[in-house]
Amino acid sequence: MAALMAVHRAYFRPKSLVVVACPTEKQSAELVWKARDFMTKLGLRQKRDGSNRISLRFPNGSRIVGIPGKEATLRGFSAVSLMIIDEASRVGDDVYKALRPMLAVGNGDLWLLSTPFGKRGFFYENWAGGSEDWVRTAVPATECSRIGAGFLEEERRQLGDLWFRQEYLCEFIDEGHQMFGRDLVMGALDEEEPMRF
Secondary structure: OHHHHHHHHHHHOOOOEEEEEEOOHHHHHHHHHHHHHHHHHOOOOOOOOOOOOOEEEOOOOOEEEEEEOOOOOOOOOOOOOEEEEEOHHHOOHHHHHHHHHHHOOOOOEEEEEOOOOOOOHHHHHHHHHOOOOOOOOOOOHHHOOOOOHHHHHHHHHHHOHHHHHHHHHOOOOOOOOOOOOHHHHHHHHOOOOOOOO
16 A cells, blocks of 8 residues: 555656655565556556665656665655655654654655554554544454454464554554553653552
């Protein structure tokens, strides 16, 4: 879906810049290559933008560029029309903070895609308590027709209930090795709700 959206933006908005950021270069490349497949279906010839190794240039001047989630090396893009952060729960807060200013000039859109990875980081914060401007969509694997019930039961057995619920059911789970869960700690810090013992 993210690759399709990237191509849609690049195809229908001439000279737009779509940036795909993932924890690793390999993951960014995978999403950009999926976008390349959609370009082929549109009858467009694939070529790089001339500056970035993981990139696609459209005949209308639009580009899709894939970058790894490394704060020190990702800067330099501006007027981004669409930014897609894939595996967002595994991208560091420092990377997220370095990426956001790229949207300023173009008033770009931001998509965060991921399975949960504990109750921490910008992905969790935006999901659980972020601005009402966010559109939040969760699709557990149980609602995906491409994934069979037998496979999911085997995964639950192999991964354990907590990891399964996080990876396949879109649930944010405390890691389990801390003494107090995040919800309990945050509730203790809530000045409007007195602590009860």
